Amino acid sequence: MEFIDYYKILELNKNAIDSDIKKAYRKMARKYHPDLNPNDTVSKIKFQQINEANEVLSDPEKRKKYDQYGKDWKNAQEANQYQKERTSQQTWKNARGSGQGFTDNFSEHDFSDFFESMFGGHSGGRRDSQVKYRGQDANAQLHLDLKDVYTTHKQTLIVNNKNIRLTIPAGVEHGQTIRIPGHGGEGVNGGPNGDLYITFSITNSTRFKREGNNLYTDTELDLYTAILGGEITIDTFDGKVKMMVRPETQNGAKVKLKGKGFPVYKKEGEFGDLIITWQIKIPTHISEKEKDLFKELSRVVAYGK
Amino acid sequence: MENEQLIPIEQFCEYYQVEFAFIHSLSEFGLVEIASIEEKEYLHHEQIKDIEKLIRLHYDLEINLEGIDVISHLLQKVESMRIELNDLKNKLRFYES
Numbered sequence: 352m353e354f355i356d357y358y359k360i361l362e363l364n365k366n367a368i369d370s371d372i373k374k375a376y377r378k379m380a381r382k383y384h385p386d387l388n389p390n391d392t393v394s395k396i397k398f399q400q401i402n403e404a405n406e407v408l409s410d411p412e413k414r415k416k417y418d419q420y421g422k423d424w425k426n427a428q429e430a431n432q433y434q435k436e437r438t439s440q441q442t443w444k445n446a447r448g449s450g451q452g453f454t455d456n457f458s459e460h461d462f463s464d465f466f467e468s469m470f471g472g473h474s475g476g477r478r479d480s481q482v483k484y485r486g487q488d489a490n491a492q493l494h495l496d497l498k499d500v501y502t503t504h505k506q507t508l509i510v511n512n513k514n515i516r517l518t519i520p521a522g523v524e525h526g527q528t529i530r531i532p533g534h535g536g537e538g539v540n541g542g543p544n545g546d547l548y549i550t551f552s553i554t555n556s557t558r559f560k561r562e563g564n565n566l567y568t569d570t571e572l573d574l575y576t577a578i579l580g581g582e583i584t585i586d587t588f589d590g591k592v593k594m595m596v597r598p599e600t601q602n603g604a605k606v607k608l609k610g611k612g613f614p615v616y617k618k619e620g621e622f623g624d625l626i627i628t629w630q631i632k633i634p635t636h637i638s639e640k641e642k643d644l645f646k647e648l649s650r651v652v653a654y655g656k
Numbered sequence: 657m658e659n660e661q662l663i664p665i666e667q668f669c670e671y672y673q674v675e676f677a678f679i680h681s682l683s684e685f686g687l688v689e690i691a692s693i694e695e696k697e698y699l700h701h702e703q704i705k706d707i708e709k710l711i712r713l714h715y716d717l718e719i720n721l722e723g724i725d726v727i728s729h730l731l732q733k734v735e736s737m738r739i740e741l742n743d744l745k746n747k748l749r750f751y752e753s
Contacts, residue, residue: 377717377718384712384716384717386709386717387717387727387731389731389735389738390738485705485708524742524743524746525742525746526745543704555753560750560753561746561750562746562747562750563743567750
């Protein structure tokens, strides 16, 4: 467990007075506060560090102990054990209006091991015990394959050791985030639970490429059907379909099959399109008779005979 | 709006220990919507999460109402850009694959 330099975190020197500490803390808190840096895990970690540094340096007793032991923090563990046996219940100021800290984003689980080894568990709390607080929001990532999100389905997730049964709507996109109200952290003193935010990470193991609600694929077409036209059966995402090929279809030509693409998110029964690019297959291992016929065909094309 | 989804402003202010005038000021800035029913004022429960954020900005970060108004607008822009960025990344994945 490493020593944490709280002065460095708040960009202060060791002689900083209380007003300097408060000023530095406020400045950095405004910069890294999660409300001002949504979806930013780096800022979130930094904000927790800033809060912890302020917790220590703005409390005269804690600061004295920290300054005394500093890098020799291991001795503080023994002193802490002695202190626990003598300590009476502490009272904490209400955070709002006292300038001592923030009312949210801070629970006993946010302290580092270093802090807890020096000061013990966070007994009591800076919150008024009668005030109810909303629980923290939780974030989770769900890894799925493209096949999984083709249909709406239910899935059980384990978040914070709790089973949550979710309905995953068809058509969710890679990187999309959905909010599940009330499934975040528990509220404090009977306050409402926070929300759970799930971000989808979708891999593609299929031969289809997805762009929004449309799917794209290359499909082989034999030379004869390409030239003469005809009926062909092709693979779609969820089955097969028969379609007509126009005569003289060129290599690389594209065909759109309306409604055979990917489901549109939250619009049941609505689908994007499937765009097929024909890859004309030149025959191989042709027989002598086929060769003769091709030679005759080439003469007809060259000389009109 | 259904009544069970409406929270009386007085109850909300007591619960969160904020001033009545603060909520009214937010309404004047267009940041929250107050419903008036039979001379009593209410907040819709779907706004609670956003109002909590505004409370933190004002009371914890000491940002004034004008600042909160600007920040709300900028955060909306940031969210739009995040969604747009995600769409563009998905498009790029399509061409890289």
